[in-house]
Amino acid sequence: MATDDMWIWDGGRVCLDFANTLRHRWRTTPEETLRSPGDLTVWLQQAGLLAPGIQDPGTAAVLASGRRLRESVDRAVLAVADNGLPLPGDITVLNRSAAEAPRPAVQIAVTDGRLEPAGTANTATDASAALALIALDAVDLLLSPEIRRVRVCGADHCALRFVDRSPARNRRWCSMSRCGNRTKVRLHQARARRSDHTPAD
Template sequence: MTAAGLLAPGIQAPGAAAALTSGRRLRETVDRAVLAVADNRLPLSGDITMLNRSAAGAPRPALQIAVTDGRLEPAGTASIATDASAALALIAQDAVDLLLSAEIRRVHVCGADECALRFVDRSPARNRRWCSMSRCGNPAKIRLHQARARRSERAPAD
């Protein structure tokens, strides 16, 4: 959570095992809810309850603004969580925001065989296939190219 910028550096989570279990449970709940709504279905009532309870676990940090290239833009939040449960609450709050936004229709599952990451497709054509080009896209393209090259090498000559 520290690496994601949700938890203040140097904070040791008392009850780390419980926080890890809660984090995993929240991850699975968010995944089920996001995939359901992205597929035009309602999330399970238990998932909605868990998201609401988790999101209420900490007050939402105040949004800040900045001027970038002559425009007002969000500059992040005024504070980050000081414990693991507050960090999980921030994740739940983001999930609730996504579920209620129009962007939920742009959530896709990575097309790579060995990956199942979810991502919001913000490409202009809305046809993104992989979670990222460096992680899955380029390796998939390389494998396809190598497979085509092997097939053409084995093809009988005319």
């Protein structure tokens, strides 16, 4: 079973965090973090998509469906972020899954003496419905201007996907504390080695 620290939450959207559960996509054989139905259930709970207290052991079929959805999300998002269109099969996967998403009940609250809509978290009661919420988030991202801010981490050995919300739209790494610092340290060490081997005049 995957450990909680295997999952990275720097995508900025739940659908990108889900795409990032397949790690090291640059390798010939990427690293799978959703190795069992239990891994998928724990990830969905950590992502806040399963209602509190739900004990859903999941099934191999739901895990396979989740992995298919993940790859459809990844391909579609990268295609549209690059000014292309998703594959027809990926559109079908996303639409079918999103159609199964639970809809939150309409709720109200009194704020400053006025009735207003109450913000409620949209959670599911089983893994299949939670996957549908991921599809819904992906559809929302694909149709929003934010899709143009989707990036792939610039570190040589990462490739995580994220939304660049920096004011200058120039974020290069999935996380400054992880890939950004590592890259800067590596470049600094490389410069120091080159300077040590430069012959003196």
